[in-house]
Amino acid sequence: MASGTATASGSFSGMSVNGVSIASVSVAVGDVDTSVAKKIASAINDKLAQTGVYASLDSSNKLKLESVKGGQDFSFTAGSATGANGITFDQSGIAATATAAAGTTNFLKDVDISTFQGAQKALSIIDNALTSVNSSRADMGAIQNRFTSTIANLSSTSENLSASRSRIRDTDYAKETAELTRTQILQQAGTAMLAQAKQAPQSVLSLLQG
DSSP, X not given: OOEEBXXXXXXXXXXXXXXXXXXXXXXXXXXXXXXXXXXXXXXXXXXXXXXXXXXXXXXXXXXXXXXXXTTOOOOEEOOEXXXXXXXXXXXXXXXEEOSOOTTOOOSGGGOOTTSHHHXXXXXXXXXXXHHHHHHHHHHXXXXXXXXXXXXXHHHHHHHHHXXXXXXXXXXXXXXXXXXXXXXXXXXXXXXXXXXXXXXXXXXHHHHHHO
């Protein structure tokens, strides 16, 4: 695990748990191994909802990883350090509990909150569960908004179609038929008058020639 005292600022990056990337951990000048280990544990616990792995420090201030579900294996990749002179990272120093002991579980209901470590673990699990719930609520809210918009559009279309159908069904066919007949008669009369108007000059020319 991390050891020593930082003489230059830097960061640990490239860490992952169960294939989930862990945020880089910054190291400031003067940081000791314990404070760096706490930062790494905090970064790992931020992804607890996705990884199912809880990080803490044991009695020797070594990073300890535990599966929150009994009997579930997990993988951890240490990544690499940039800068952070004076601090070394030894993955072999990590105490990992991939499988719970027989007859025990690591579900929230079984966490012993009478100890500080147990209470911190319970709070971390609850915080990450709330984060997961809020994220799901946001996703469902976005989907609900899309449904609401679609329903509004369909309602508007249905209303327009109903109005169009109503106008068609409410048409006075007798009145419209009479209006059509009147229009046709006027059109025919106009055509006849136009034909006569064209014939009038020809009649005058015939009289002059005669």
